[in-house]
Each structure stands twice: as structure tokens, then as C-alpha cells.
Amino acid sequence: MTKEHRITRQRMVILDELRKVSSHPSADDMYEIVRKILPRISLGTVYRNLEVLTEMGLIRKLEINGGVMRFDGDVSKHYHLNCVQCGKVFDIPEDEVSIQFSSDTVNGFHVIDYTLNFVGLCDKCNNSKSA
Amino acid sequence: MTKEHRITRQRMVILDELRKVSSHPSADDMYEIVRKILPRISLGTVYRNLEVLTEMGLIRKLEINGGVMRFDGDVSKHYHLNCVQCGKVFDIPEDEVSIQFSSDTVNGFHVIDYTLNFVGLCDKCNNSKSA
DNA sequence: CTGGATGCAAAGGTTTTGCACGCTA
DNA sequence: TAGCGTGCAAAACCTTTGCATCCAG
Numbered sequence: 001m002t003k004e005h006r007i008t009r010q011r012m013v014i015l016d017e018l019r020k021v022s023s024h025p026s027a028d029d030m031y032e033i034v035r036k037i038l039p040r041i042s043l044g045t046v047y048r049n050l051e052v053l054t055e056m057g058l059i060r061k062l063e064i065n066g067g068v069m070r071f072d073g074d075v076s077k078h079y080h081l082n083c084v085q086c087g088k089v090f091d092i093p094e095d096e097v098s099i100q101f102s103s104d105t106v107n108g109f110h111v112i113d114y115t116l117n118f119v120g121l122c123d124k125c126n127n128s129k130s131a
Numbered sequence: 132m133t134k135e136h137r138i139t140r141q142r143m144v145i146l147d148e149l150r151k152v153s154s155h156p157s158a159d160d161m162y163e164i165v166r167k168i169l170p171r172i173s174l175g176t177v178y179r180n181l182e183v184l185t186e187m188g189l190i191r192k193l194e195i196n197g198g199v200m201r202f203d204g205d206v207s208k209h210y211h212l213n214c215v216q217c218g219k220v221f222d223i224p225e226d227e228v229s230i231q232f233s234s235d236t237v238n239g240f241h242v243i244d245y246t247l248n249f250v251g252l253c254d255k256c257n258n259s260k261s262a
Numbered sequence: 263c264t265g266g267a268t269g270c271a272a273a274g275g276t277t278t279t280g281c282a283c284g285c286t287a
Numbered sequence: 288t289a290g291c292g293t294g295c296a297a298a299a300c301c302t303t304t305g306c307a308t309c310c311a312g
Contacts, residue, residue, distance in 0.1 A: 003291085004287090004290090004291070005291085006285085006286050006287070006290095006291060006292070007286080007287095008285080008286070008291090008292060008293080009285095010292080010293070011292085026276090027276080027277075028275095028276080040293090040294075041293085041294080042293070042294045042295065042296095043277090043294095043295095044277090044278080044279080044293080044294070044295080044296090045292075045293055045294070047276095047277060047278075048278090048292080048293085049292090051278095052292095061197070063194055063196070063197040065194070066192070066194040066200060067275095067276090068275085068276065068277095069197060069276085069277085081240045081242070083240075084243065090240060092240070096232055097230070097231070097232045098229075098230070098231040098232070099228070099229065099230045099231075099247075100228070100229040100230075101227055101228045101229070106212070106223055106227050106228065106249065106251075108254045109212045109214075109221060109223070109249070109251050109252065109253055109254065109257075110251045110252040110257045111212070111249050111250070111251040112215065112250050112251045112252070113249070113250045113251070114247060114248060114249045114250065115246075115247070115248050115250070116230075116245060116246070116247050117245060117246050118240070118242050118244070118245045119242070119243050119244045119245065119246070120240050120241045120242040120243045120244070121240065121241040121243070122240055123239045123240065126240075126241045134266080135265085135266070135312090136266085137265095137266060137267070137310085137311050137312070138311075138312095139266090139267060139268080139310080139311070141267080141268070142267085157301090158301080158302080159301080171268090171269075172268085172269080173268070173269045173270065173271095174269095174270095174302090175268080175269070175270080175271090175302090175303080175304080176267075176268055176269070178301095178302060178303070179267080179268085179303090179304095180267090182303095183267095198300095198301090199300090199301065199302095200301085200302090
């Protein structure tokens with residue numbers, strides 16, 4: 001049978017805090033955030049829980065720009081834009097983008113899922129650039 | 132002015148070999164491939180050249196599934212599918228997919244580029260699964 | 263010749279893991 | 288009470304970098 005997942009204080013706090021922020025933090029960012037509430041938590045525990053929560057479908061793991069993994073407490077369908085100027089990651093609602101491919105079979109391959117990430121300039125950086 | 136880039140034997144062999152394969156190799160894969168031709172080449176040189184060749188636009192750097200970086204000698208526009216079964220990466224021609232968003236401004240963001248990767252089953256794995 | 267490129271090895275940064283103890287269910 | 292989870296620290300991994308030497312232009 002599937003492995004049992006207990007609700008520990010650490011796991012709960014990590015999930016709660018991740019859901020509060022919109023910054024798409026890295027594991028280390030989460031470590032710093034959670035440490036303010038649970039000062040004795042270890043980085044390993046943060047990594048392990050982010051992994052477990054991802055498996056459970058409660059959070060999403062993002063691979064935005066080849067570097068570190070980022071995490072998202074919002075599991076609803078949406079895309080991301082990585083600002084080349086400030087490096088921050090922003091949400092792009094699903095309905096802003098239209099993507100189509102031959103149902104579940106593209107070029108002989110059975111498509112299960114896809115990831116779509118945008119690279120560009122956020123509102124703030126775009127304005128300060130033209131100023 | 133822009134930094135000069137010399138044509139060294141190592142750089143040439145790396146580019147040639149990458150163009151020959153369709154496996155989207157990692158830096159370490161490339162190291163093993165190139166080592167058969169230049170046994171004394173170092174891993175650092177492979178990394179440095181893959182970086183330079185990417186800057187020069189002669190190859191592409193791919194971030195397929197959060198793990199290691201992979202490289203592609205084909206710089207024409209196309210997408211990739213990562214097979215969940217065998218882990219290999221396959222090309223998907225541009226015309227198999229249609230993607231649209233509000234020109235260069237999506238949700239207030241200035242879009243410069245985007246990456247689209249598919250996850251699924253390759254032809255081979257899909258067939259052996261149903262067998 | 264000049265300075266970009268290489269080989270080697272060490273360092274850097276992120277993520278994983280072994281182990282003894284703690285705590286949830 | 289069983290065994291999953293935790294804290295700590297070491298290890299594993301991938302990638303970058305310092306340095307003396309080499310070589311392309």
C-alpha cells in the first residue's frame with residue numbers, strides 16, 4: 001500500500017507558509033521563512049517535506065531557469081513568467097494563453113502533461129527601463 | 132567590444148559531435164563522447180565550451196526536467212518531449228503545436244521568449260506498455 | 263607575441279542521505 | 288507502541304573557477 005503521510009508541525013507550517021507567499025520561493029527561501037516559526041527545523045526536513053507535499057499534489061515544484069527548484073503553493077493551472085531583469089517569477093493566468101496540439105498524441109508520442117514558462121520583463125522592470 | 136572566440140580543436144569537436152547526435156546529451160555525456168576523440172580533454176573545458184557555443188547561438192541549452200542541463204545541436208525552432216518511462220528526450224516539430232498569447236504583452240508583462248516542454252510516453256515505451 | 267583556451271584540481275552551491283532520537287496516529 | 292519524521296552532519300552531484308601553461312590568430 002501507499003506510504004502513510006503524517007501531519008507533523010513542520011509539514012503543516014511549510015505548507016501554510018508556502019500558500020501565503022506569491023514569490024515562488026526556493027527550498028532555501030522556505031527554510032528561512034519557516035525558521036522564523038520553527039527555529040530548530042533543519043534544511044533537510046524542508047527539502048523532504050517539499051518533496052512529499054509535491055507528491056501529495058498539495059504544492060507544485062517549478063523548474064524556472066535551470067538553477068534552483070522553486071515551489072508554488074498554488075496548484076491551480078497557470079503559467080509563469082521569469083523576469084530577466086529582477087529575476088522574480090510572476091503568475092500568468094491560464095486564459096491568457098492558448099495552446100493546442102493533436103489531443104494526446106503528438107507526432108507519435110503520448111502526451112501526459114506539459115510545462116510552459118515565459119521569459120520577459122515584469123511590469124515594474126519594463127517601466128523603469130523606458131524611463 | 133565583444134570578446135573574441137577562437138576556433139580551437141576542442142571547441143570544434145564538441146560542436147561537431149553534438150550536431151551528430153539526437154540524444155540531447157548532458158555536459159557529462161558530451162565529455163564521454165568527446166573523450167573518444169580527444170582523450171586529454173577536461174570536463175571543465177567541455178562545460179566552458181558548451182556555455183560559449185550557447186552564447187554564440189550555435190547550440191541550445193535545455194532544461195528538461197529539473198536535473199542536469201542538456202544540450203541540443205539543432206537550433207531550429209522545435210519542442211521536446213521527455214519520456215517518463217525511459218527518460219529520453221525527443222523532438223517535436225514546431226508545426227505540431229499551436230500556441231497563442233496576446234502578442235508581446237501578456238497580462239502586463241513583456242514576453243521575450245518562452246519554453247515549452249512535453250512530458251509523456253515515447254512511441255517505443257507506449258507500445259511496450261500496452262503489450 | 264598576446265591573450266583567449268586548456269587541463270587539472272579545488273571550491274561552490276544545491277539537494278540527498280545515514281543515523282539515532284522524537285513524535286504522530 | 289510502531290514506524291514515519293526530524294535534526295544534524297556528511298556525502299553526493301553538478302557546475303564553476305583559479306592558475307600555470309598552451310596555442311590560435
